[in-house]
Amino acid sequence: MKKKVISICCGTGCNASGAGTLFSNLKKKLNNIKDIETEITVKNTGCHGFCEQGPVMVIKPDNIFYRQVRPEDADTIIEKSIKRNEIIEELLYEDPTTGKKIVKEEDIPFYQSQQRLLFGYNGDINPRDINDYIATGGYEALKKVFENMNQEDVIKEVKDSKLRGRGGGGFPTGKKWEAAFLTEEQDKYIICNADEGDPGCFQDRSLIEGNPHLVLEGMIIGAYAVGASKGYIYVRHEYPLAVNNFSHALKQAREYGYIGENILGSGFSFDVKITRGGGAFVCGESSALVASIEGKLGEPRDKYVRNTEQGLWGKPTVLNNVKTWASVPFIINQGAKWFTNIGTKDSTGTMVFSLTGKVNNTGLVEVPMGISLQSLVFDIGGGIKGDKKLKAVQTGGPSGGCIPENKIDIPLDYEKLTEIGSMMGSGGMIVMDESTCMVDVSKYFLNFTQEESCGKCIPCREGGRQLVEILNKITQGEGKEGDLVLIKEVSKTMQRGALCNLGRLAPNPVITTLKYFKNEYLSHIYDKHCPAGVCKDLISYSIIEEECRGCQKCIKSCPVDAISGVKKEPHSLDQEKCTKCGSCYEVCPFDAILVK
Amino acid sequence: MQNKTTLSIYVDGKKISAAKDDNLLDILNKNDFKIPTLCYHKGVPSYGACRLCSVEIKEKEKTKIITSCTYPIRTDGLEVFTNSSEVLEIREMIIKLLLAKTPSSEKIKELAKTYGVESEDRFVTDEDKDKKRNKENLCILCGLCVRTCNDVLNKGAISFVNRGIDRKVAPPFEEPPKECIGCEACSVVCPTGQAKTKIQDSRKYIDPWGAEFDVIKCGNCENLYFFTDQTINEVNYKTKSESELNLGSVNEDSEYARYCPKCKRKLNIKNFKDSKTLI
Numbered sequence: 001m002k003k004k005v006i007s008i009c010c011g012t013g014c015n016a017s018g019a020g021t022l023f024s025n026l027k028k029k030l031n032n033i034k035d036i037e038t039e040i041t042v043k044n045t046g047c048h049g050f051c052e053q054g055p056v057m058v059i060k061p062d063n064i065f066y067r068q069v070r071p072e073d074a075d076t077i078i079e080k081s082i083k084r085n086e087i088i089e090e091l092l093y094e095d096p097t098t099g100k101k102i103v104k105e106e107d108i109p110f111y112q113s114q115q116r117l118l119f120g121y122n123g124d125i126n127p128r129d130i131n132d133y134i135a136t137g138g139y140e141a142l143k144k145v146f147e148n149m150n151q152e153d154v155i156k157e158v159k160d161s162k163l164r165g166r167g168g169g170g171f172p173t174g175k176k177w178e179a180a181f182l183t184e185e186q187d188k189y190i191i192c193n194a195d196e197g198d199p200g201c202f203q204d205r206s207l208i209e210g211n212p213h214l215v216l217e218g219m220i221i222g223a224y225a226v227g228a229s230k231g232y233i234y235v236r237h238e239y240p241l242a243v244n245n246f247s248h249a250l251k252q253a254r255e256y257g258y259i260g261e262n263i264l265g266s267g268f269s270f271d272v273k274i275t276r277g278g279g280a281f282v283c284g285e286s287s288a289l290v291a292s293i294e295g296k297l298g299e300p301r302d303k304y305v306r307n308t309e310q311g312l313w314g315k316p317t318v319l320n321n322v323k324t325w326a327s328v329p330f331i332i333n334q335g336a337k338w339f340t341n342i343g344t345k346d347s348t349g350t351m352v353f354s355l356t357g358k359v360n361n362t363g364l365v366e367v368p369m370g371i372s373l374q375s376l377v378f379d380i381g382g383g384i385k386g387d388k389k390l391k392a393v394q395t396g397g398p399s400g401g402c403i404p405e406n407k408i409d410i411p412l413d414y415e416k417l418t419e420i421g422s423m424m425g426s427g428g429m430i431v432m433d434e435s436t437c438m439v440d441v442s443k444y445f446l447n448f449t450q451e452e453s454c455g456k457c458i459p460c461r462e463g464g465r466q467l468v469e470i471l472n473k474i475t476q477g478e479g480k481e482g483d484l485v486l487i488k489e490v491s492k493t494m495q496r497g498a499l500c501n502l503g504r505l506a507p508n509p510v511i512t513t514l515k516y517f518k519n520e521y522l523s524h525i526y527d528k529h530c531p532a533g534v535c536k537d538l539i540s541y542s543i544i545e546e547e548c549r550g551c552q553k554c555i556k557s558c559p560v561d562a563i564s565g566v567k568k569e570p571h572s573l574d575q576e577k578c579t580k581c582g583s584c585y586e587v588c589p590f591d592a593i594l595v596k
Numbered sequence: 597m598q599n600k601t602t603l604s605i606y607v608d609g610k611k612i613s614a615a616k617d618d619n620l621l622d623i624l625n626k627n628d629f630k631i632p633t634l635c636y637h638k639g640v641p642s643y644g645a646c647r648l649c650s651v652e653i654k655e656k657e658k659t660k661i662i663t664s665c666t667y668p669i670r671t672d673g674l675e676v677f678t679n680s681s682e683v684l685e686i687r688e689m690i691i692k693l694l695l696a697k698t699p700s701s702e703k704i705k706e707l708a709k710t711y712g713v714e715s716e717d718r719f720v721t722d723e724d725k726d727k728k729r730n731k732e733n734l735c736i737l738c739g740l741c742v743r744t745c746n747d748v749l750n751k752g753a754i755s756f757v758n759r760g761i762d763r764k765v766a767p768p769f770e771e772p773p774k775e776c777i778g779c780e781a782c783s784v785v786c787p788t789g790q791a792k793t794k795i796q797d798s799r800k801y802i803d804p805w806g807a808e809f810d811v812i813k814c815g816n817c818e819n820l821y822f823f824t825d826q827t828i829n830e831v832n833y834k835t836k837s838e839s840e841l842n843l844g845s846v847n848e849d850s851e852y853a854r855y856c857p858k859c860k861r862k863l864n865i866k867n868f869k870d871s872k873t874l875i
Contacts, residue, residue, distance in 0.1 A: 280759065297756060302644045302666040455737065455756075455763030456645050459686075462693035465761050469720045486718055493689035496661045496682065497647050 002038045004082065005060040007123055008069075011047030011206055012241055018071050019044075019055035025074035036083055046122040046210015047202075049364035050110055053093060058105050058123060065105040066091035096360050096382055110361045113379045115342065115368045117350045118326045122210040127245045130252040133213040139258055141332035145221050146266040149332075154225040155181055158328065160336035162348040167193055167284075167321035168396065168425040169501075170347075170414040179308035180226040180316040188228040189312045191319040192219055193289060194235040194242065197281040198397030198428040199448065203352040203364055204322035208235065208242040211326070212249035216272065218325035220259060221332060223270045226318050231272040234289050237279060247274055281452035284426075285500050286319045288454065299454040300500035321426070323352060343369030347413035351424070357394075357431035358385045370411045373403065377431055388433040392516070396425025398445040398452075399505035401512030402438065421512040423505070437534035438517040439524050442510040443471040449506035460503025463494045467510060475535040479525030484514065533595040536580045540596055545570040547592035554584035554593065605674040614669045620676070621649055621664035629678050632687065632707060634694075634787050635738035636665045641747050643739050650686050652677040661686060692716045694736055701734045703788045734790040735804075737763055741782035741791045749830075751775050754782065754805055767805045777826035778802060778809035800824060814856035816863075821856040828853050 006026060010019045023044045030040055048056050053067035059081055066077070069091055080086040092101040093108055102108050105123075116122075125132035133139070145154055159174025180188055192215060196204040208215060219231050235243050250272055253259045261269045275293050282288050283298040290312050292298040311317025327349055331339045340348045347369035353376065355365050360382035367376060373393060377383070384390050392402040395412075401422030403410065410416050414424050432441065450464035467490055470483055491507035498504045514521060523529045530538040543554075543563070548570040555563045555571060562578040565571030573584070585593040600615035607629060614623045619642065624631050634646040644666040651664050654675040661682060677683060691711060694704045696719035708714070737756070742765055745751050753773035757766045767773035778800050782791040792803040798820055800809045809824040831853055855863065 282759075299756075302663060304662065304667050451760055453760045455758070455760045456643075456739075457647055458645070458690050458693055458697075458736075459647055461737070461761060461763065462697055463689070466693065466696065466719050470718065480718070483718065486716070489685075489689060490693075493686050493693075497650055497686040497690065499644055499647070499663075 003041070003061070004038050005041045005043060006057060006077075006082075007043045007045050007060065008057045009046070009048040009055060009123070010044035011051075011054075011209055012202070013047065013051040014054035014056060015241075017054050017068075019069075021071035022055055022057075022069055022074060025071050026077070029074055029078055030082075033078065038082070040082060043124075043126050045125060046127050047119075047206035047364060048123045049114075049116075049119060049206075049366070050108075050361065051363040052361050053363075063105045064103055065093060065108060067093050109382065110363070110365075110380055113371075113375060114366050115350055116366045117330060117342070118207060118214070118323060118352060119210070119364065119366050121214075122206070125211065127210050127212055128248050130213060130249070130256060133211065137333065138213055138329075139217055139256075141329035142217055142220055142258065143264065144332055145224060146264055146268070151181060151225050151227065154221060154332070157336050158225070158331060161331040161339040162336075162346070163324065163327055163331060163339070164347065164414065165321060166323035166327070166351070166426070168423060170424060173320060173324055176308055176318055176320070177222065177226050179306070180228075180318045183309060183316040185316050187313075187315045188226055189315055189317040190219060190223050190226065190228045190231040191289065191293070191312065191317060192231070192233040192322060192325050193284060193286070193319055194233055194239075194322050195277045195284040195289060196236065196239075196322075196426060197284050197452070198426055200356040200430060201354045201397060201426055201428045203354055203427055205236075205239050205242050206364055207322050207326055207352075208239070209245050212242075212246045213253065214326045214329060215322055216246075216249055216253055216259070218328035219272060220263070220270055221328050222318060222320070222325065224266075224268050226316075228318070229270055231270065232275050232293055232312070233272060234275050234277055234283070234293060237276040243274060243276060250274070280454070281449075282454045282500075282502055285502055287500070289319065290317065297454075299456045300502070302499060323427075344411065344413050346415060351412065351427060353412075353427045353429045355381050355429050355431070357429075358388065358433040358436075359383070359431040360385055367412070370413050372409050372411055374408045376412065376429070377408065381431065384431070384433050388435065390431065391434050391436055392432045392438065392441075392513075394422075394430040394432065394441070394445075394509070395428065396423040396508075397428035398448045399423070399502065399508055400425045400428065401508045402432075402441065402516065403512075404516040407516075421508065421515060423508070435532055435534070437475075437530055437532035438513040438520050439471065439475055439530075440532075440534050442513045443468065443475060445509040446471060446506065449502060453502060453506075457497075457499040457503060459494045459498040460500075460506065463490045463498070464503065464506055466490055467494075467507065471510065474521065474524045475530070476537045477524070477528045477535075479521075481525070483525060484518075484521060487514065539580060540575060541573060541578055541580060541582070541584060542575075542594050542596065543571055543573050544592045544594050547590050549590055549592070551589065553587045553589065557583040557587045559583065603669060603672045603674070605669060605671075605676060607676045608678055616670060617668045619665070620651070620662075620667040620669055623669065624651075624664055624676075624678065631664060631678060632711070633665065634703075634707075634736060635740060637740055637744075637785050639748065640740060640743045640785065642666045643743060645737065645739050646690070648687060648690055650683060652680045652683050687711060688713050692719065695719075696721045698734050698736055698788065700732075701736070701788045703734075704736070734788040735765060736788055736790075737765070738787060739765075740785040740787065741765060744781045744785050749777075749779065749781060751777060751779075753777075753807070765804070767807075772806040772808065776802060776805060776807040777830050778807060778824035779827050779830070780822070795820075795822065812854060814859055815851050815854035816859035817856060819856060823854075 008023050026042045055069050057066045057069050080088050094101050121136045155177050163173040164170040194204050223231055259271050277283050280298050283292045285300045288298045288300040307317045343349050350366050351369050352366045356362050365380050390405050392404050394402050417423050446468050450468050453460045455461045494507050495504050523531050533539050550568040560577050560579050562574045563571050603614055605612050612627050632648045635643050642665045644663045649664045650661050652659050691708050691713040695715040699721050745754050753776040754765055754767050780793045783793040794801050798811050800811050812823050
């Protein structure tokens with residue numbers, strides 16, 4: 001009998017657009033059909049990554065890719081694609097550049113240039129079924145470790161793989177494990193940091209939601225290597241599906257003997273506990289996270305004594321990011337040498353980016369380290385939305401920096417990004433087009449880090465606040481000579497003097513935009529002009545008489561009655577009344593509204 | 597105590613010896629280096645919040661800024677610079693930021709004067725934002741009161757609440773804290789005088805937390821003195837094993853505890869002369 005699998009993305013993004021209902025609709029309808037010769041399985045899987053086009057679905061084994069599938073499409077899909085093996089044209093993906101319809105998942109440019117390692121099985125497995133994971137070769141690495149490797153072997157393999165911390169710091173993972181392994185303490189802990197807090201980032205979330213056992217297997221191997229008998233996973237409370245799927249995974253793994261007492265008869269015992277974060281960005285910082293698990297105030301401490309020496313409850317602790325743990329089974333299975341062949345010499349393996357902003361294909365993207373930013377934005381991202389020009393890309397989240405358009409060919413690895421003032425961070429990537437005001441952008445990110453600052457140390461709490469105030473003044477047309485010097489001075493104190501990396505890296509957006517877009521700051525300060533037309537206090541709307549046909553659309557849309565005029569005659573705009581909301585600009589069909 | 601390894605460090609070129617894991621700030625203070633601090637107190641666990649004690653260190657050809665109050669000395673030959681241009685810049689900026697945070701604080705003004713720092717007029721001050729509420733606010737959030745109450749006395753009557761610039765010190769639910777014993781330790785350690793205690797008409801007021809207590813009379817001379825019943829209970833509880841020792845002429849341990857310091861001293865002198873065990 002022939003077999004077909006309909007795999008529906010039920011990640012948080014697709015679910016929000018109705019993937020859950022689509023799944024149950026299909027399931028219900030298939031149960032009622034008896035007259036087909038094919039065995040059909042419907043699977044709700046984790047995130048497929050192409051969130052822009054959600055809900056997405058792949059029909060295997062032919063890998064037919066449907067996008068923006070609505071729950072009511074279930075009937076047509078069964079009638080045409082399942083029963084008659086036909087392709088439904090309307091549900092196919094259309095390449096925005098060529099206009100061609102694409103049938104197979106692997107032919108879509110978004111997927112073509114990716115190397116999906118960690119996310120490779122996300123579209124194949126049901127995250128709530130351990131057997132699905134085992135079918136992909138899951139827990140083989142764990143068996144290999146128990147059968148053939150001692151603790152030193154595992155650490156050596158991870159060290160040789162040159163795997164680096166995917167949380168952003170890029171610290172060599174093997175070195176970290178070794179430090180904890182070599183301590184004389186008996187009690188040790190490992191922690192998985194899933195407190196993903198950068199705006200627009202969701203790769204850790206999607207991995208835990210979609211393939212929790214992969215992360216868990218990595219953690220068990222890590223625990224064995226360093227000799228820890230207890231592990232914690234610190235997940236955001238705002239990620240209910242991740243918490244749910246991971247606790248389910250823990251339950252199943254316990255039943256199968258992958259965690260608990262005497263794992264697979266090896267004599268090694270280990271278990272994992274889930275701790276939910278309370279919604280503080282700063283708790284993603286390792287020492288604050290540890291304090292939070294201990295039930296203390298989630299604020300960082302000076303880390304002159306590392307966690308691997310004195311971490312959770314004062315015991316040696318290895319803390320790694322979700323993606324770091326998830327990389328471990330691959331390294332064990334296929335060897336360090338294989339892993340070092342992916343990526344660059346010093347940044348090995350793959351990196352997952354959350355591609356967002358003014359780019360055609362937003363979503364989760366997994367690429368080998370060292371791929372150029374150009375390729376990521378244009379080949380995978382499909383270029384800038386609406387024929388606009390690329391202006392900059394913010395990498396590394398709110399603590400990262402803005403990379404200008406003329407540096408777009410840089411390879412994405414830890415060193416190169418740091419060199420030009422940005423960073424890898426946890427993989428956030430926000431693409432900005434020419435309509436973005438860089439002063440406004442840096443104000444936005446500084447506002448974020450300032451609001452998320454724990455407030456413990458003066459440089460971060462007070463320095464961050466003053467930076468936001470100065471930027472506010474600049475965008476309100478109250479900038480003064482000397483402001484830029486002051487920004488640099490405050491930033492320097494934060495960068496070198498703040499307690500943790502939240503405060504130290506917070507000035508990055510303003511520092512990099514000052515470096516690459518200084519003219520915009522100067523325009524704001526000296527000409528009282530916002531070149532991108534974003535900062536409300538520095539722009540005005542007016543009507544171009546020659547272009548206005550008197551259609552009255554703007555009059556209807558204006559919430560404060562600032563526009564007046566009779567039909568078919570040029571209208572006029574009262575500057576006194578105008579609140580600069582921009583709705584007239586949005587509705588005008590003749591481009592007769594001028595923003596200056 | 598185990599013998600600790602002795603290390604040599606070089607502070608501004610001067611060779612100093614220290615034991616492994618010694619606190620850098622303690623060593624600097626011991627050797628008469630002038631390091632400004634606000635959130636540091638020798639009797640309270642280090643915290644590293646004010647960053648004023650930042651110094652520059654050189655390790656393996658790399659220099660970095662660290663806070664001496666939280667830094668354990670571990671490297672032999674560590675080079676420390678207490679007055680490098682980086683250190684001075686950071687110190688100056690922190691004082692400027694504090695001048696904007698609490699412009700009325702005499703302590704901060706004095707600090708600014710000592711280090712020749714003038715206020716930055718482009719900075720927004722709390723008083724600009726909310727004149728009434730913040731005029732009297734001298735809190736720089738150093739956390740000494742919180743740490744003293746929590747880590748030293750184990751009382752937990754106050755804690756930090758909120759985050760970022762909204763952070764402040766407050767008792768639970770901002771109500772007069774039941775856990776407060778009126779020991780005044782918070783006022784004693786407060787560097788700016790924000791945590792204040794006043795005694796008026798045999799009542800004691802721990803100002804910022806809204807706690808009030810009766811002040812007790814000396815069990816001997818009947819003069820009012822600063823202790824509260826709750827403090828006496830705490831002392832008795834903590835010193836129980838010692839109070840079970842011979843108490844000389846005083847039978848009840850609580851009674852002796854209720855003596856004012858003057859009377860305690862008198863009693864001890866008397867006991868000493870009578871060759872009795874000292875209390």
